[in-house]
Amino acid sequence: xxxxxxxxxxxxxxxxxxxxxxxxxxxxxxxxxxxxxxxxxxxxxxxxxxxxxxxxxxxxxxxxxxxxxxxxxxxxxxxxxxxxxxxxxxxxxxxxxxxxxxxxxxxxxxxxxxxxxxxxxxxxxxxxxxxxxxxxxxxxxxxxxxxxxxx
Amino acid sequence: xxxxxxxxxxxxxxxxxxxxxxxxxxxxxxxxxxxxxxxxxxxxxxxxxxxxxxxxxxxxxxxxxxxxxxxxxxxxxxxxxxxxxxxxxxxxxxxxxxxxxxxxxxxxxxxxxxxxxxx
Amino acid sequence: xxxxxxxxxxxxxxxxxxxxxxxxxxxxxxxxxxxxxxxxxxxxxxxxxxxxxxxxxxxxxxxxxxxxxxxxxxxxxxxxxxxxxxxxxxxxxxxxxxxxxxxxxxxxxxxxxxxxxxxxxxxxxxxxxxxxxxxxxxxxxxxxxxxxxxxxxxxxxxxxxxxxxxxxxxxxxxxxxxxxxxxxxxxxxxxxxxxxxxxxxxxxxxxxxxxxxxxxxxxxxxxxxxxxxxxxxxxxxxxxxxxxxxxxxxxxxxxxxxxxxxxxxxxxx
Numbered sequence: 001x002x003x004x005x006x007x008x009x010x011x012x013x014x015x016x017x018x019x020x021x022x023x024x025x026x027x028x029x030x031x032x033x034x035x036x037x038x039x040x041x042x043x044x045x046x047x048x049x050x051x052x053x054x055x056x057x058x059x060x061x062x063x064x065x066x067x068x069x070x071x072x073x074x075x076x077x078x079x080x081x082x083x084x085x086x087x088x089x090x091x092x093x094x095x096x097x098x099x100x101x102x103x104x105x106x107x108x109x110x111x112x113x114x115x116x117x118x119x120x121x122x123x124x125x126x127x128x129x130x131x132x133x134x135x136x137x138x139x140x141x142x143x144x145x146x147x148x149x150x151x
Numbered sequence: 152x153x154x155x156x157x158x159x160x161x162x163x164x165x166x167x168x169x170x171x172x173x174x175x176x177x178x179x180x181x182x183x184x185x186x187x188x189x190x191x192x193x194x195x196x197x198x199x200x201x202x203x204x205x206x207x208x209x210x211x212x213x214x215x216x217x218x219x220x221x222x223x224x225x226x227x228x229x230x231x232x233x234x235x236x237x238x239x240x241x242x243x244x245x246x247x248x249x250x251x252x253x254x255x256x257x258x259x260x261x262x263x264x265x266x267x268x269x270x
Numbered sequence: 271x272x273x274x275x276x277x278x279x280x281x282x283x284x285x286x287x288x289x290x291x292x293x294x295x296x297x298x299x300x301x302x303x304x305x306x307x308x309x310x311x312x313x314x315x316x317x318x319x320x321x322x323x324x325x326x327x328x329x330x331x332x333x334x335x336x337x338x339x340x341x342x343x344x345x346x347x348x349x350x351x352x353x354x355x356x357x358x359x360x361x362x363x364x365x366x367x368x369x370x371x372x373x374x375x376x377x378x379x380x381x382x383x384x385x386x387x388x389x390x391x392x393x394x395x396x397x398x399x400x401x402x403x404x405x406x407x408x409x410x411x412x413x414x415x416x417x418x419x420x421x422x423x424x425x426x427x428x429x430x431x432x433x434x435x436x437x438x439x440x441x442x443x444x445x446x447x448x449x450x451x452x453x454x455x456x457x458x459x460x461x462x463x464x465x466x467x468x469x470x471x472x473x474x475x476x477x478x479x480x481x482x483x484x485x486x487x488x489x490x491x492x493x494x495x496x497x498x499x500x501x502x503x504x505x506x507x508x509x510x511x512x513x514x515x516x517x518x519x520x521x522x523x524x525x526x527x528x529x530x531x532x533x534x535x536x537x538x539x
């Protein structure tokens with residue numbers, strides 16, 4: 001019997017937001033930023049562990065990081081953006097999931113349909129978090145680029 | 152529908168832990184980032200010096216302790232969710248949970264050692 | 271627009287194009303029927319009511335799950351209409367997919383009224399009374415036509431075939447919110463599992479594609495709140511709420527008129 005897998009399923013299929021609502025894009029970014037942060041967390045714990053090994057070990061670690069050149073700051077900037085987005089969007093998700101907020105109440109559907117869970121309150125929350133994240137990310141970028149002597 | 156096997160705790164407990172650590176993290180991570188850079192008025196290079204970094208760890212141990220525990224628990228919990236959805240281990244869900252607990256223990260041990268050793 | 275091209279991904283493998291003359295008001299289902307009647311009788315797809323009530327004609331149109339009978343070609347804005355089988359399901363043939371896993375998830379949440387005393391079913395001369403404000407709490411979720419579009423659109427379903435899915439969780443909540451139902455605890459246990467309600471990440475695509483505004487995303491979050499209430503606030507289930515009572519139906523005597531029934535009070539005047 002030939003294998004008949006599910007059509008357009010799997011990791012990549014779950015991360016394709018094209019044609020869908022903006023909250024689907026939030027889901028993809030939240031997941032991607034979470035994965036970046038987990039990777040950074042592991043690396044950061046090993047990095048800070050070097051502090052306990054003495055000044056020499058710490059200096060070696062910093063030298064290794066600085067040898068990456070501008071990639072170090074770019075990498076940190078991406079991590080900063082991930083942390084900002086994941087945190088801000090996470091607050092919105094906690095409100096949605098834990099308290100059922102921003103979803104609206106059960107209604108009598110009237111055509112043309114407009115689901116309240118994707119309504120004004122939810123959209124406001126999504127775009128507000130995006131705006132806040134962009135502003136703070138820009139600021140973080142300027143701060144990090146100052147370390148490069150660019151700004 | 153896959154049979155659900157015995158687990159130490161209901162999924163809702165795991166999710167409550169994720170939500171609580173998320174809220175703690177938002178607060179503590181903000182403090183961490185502000186402590187490292189903008190509030191100090193120092194350039195990034197200076198905040199990465201051995202003296203400054205160890206000083207922060209010593210004087211703000213509670214903050215960093217909270218940050219460590221919240222970040223590791225939240226992160227590994229999230230990783231477990233991704234693995235559960237992607238791999239859907241079914242009969243081996245207990246193994247995935249065990250790996251998650253082991254990873255959490257490992258990183259917490261690593262971080263706690265750093266916090267304690269830097270005195 | 272004079273002509274349209276219907277590009278069908280048959281069985282998820284072979285893309286076949288059909289050229290058709292566009293008629294005003296043409297839906298994608300109309301186009302498929304015309305293709306089958308005049309060009310290619312081997313094209314397989316499901317359809318029935320052609321008016322958006324049966325849920326049979328769900329398919330992926332221009333990358334988004336839609337009902338073919340409810341999708342006007344003109345609203346898609348392009349002369350080439352790309353049609354594929356619903357994503358996340360096994361393809362049986364052409365545009366026909368296997369909906370058994372979807373239906374299995376639906377039945378697994380016990381989508382029927384559960385009463386502690388099953389003998390009440392035998393007393394058919396009585397009925398449960400539901401106030402209109404109580405109906406408002408679950409009526410929206412009752413409009414589900416089980417088309418499978420939400421299931422197909424869900425990113426967690428794409429990744430995890432063991433996930434209950436938006437439709438099943440929405441239906442579980444529909445019954446949890448129903449004052450006549452006494453299976454709240456049972457359903458909380460069904461939802462509070464590794465592949466249950468907690469695997470929703472509020473992508474909202476289920477509500478985005480729902481043709482009946484059932485808004486499953488809302489139902490799922492409300493279901494989560496119910497699970498949290500049970501686990502952490504130790505909420506007790508409603509057991510025989512005084513509002514949910516059996517109302518005797520007054521049968522008229524032979525040759526007499528039935529007394530007028532006041533729906534507000536539930537008693538015969």
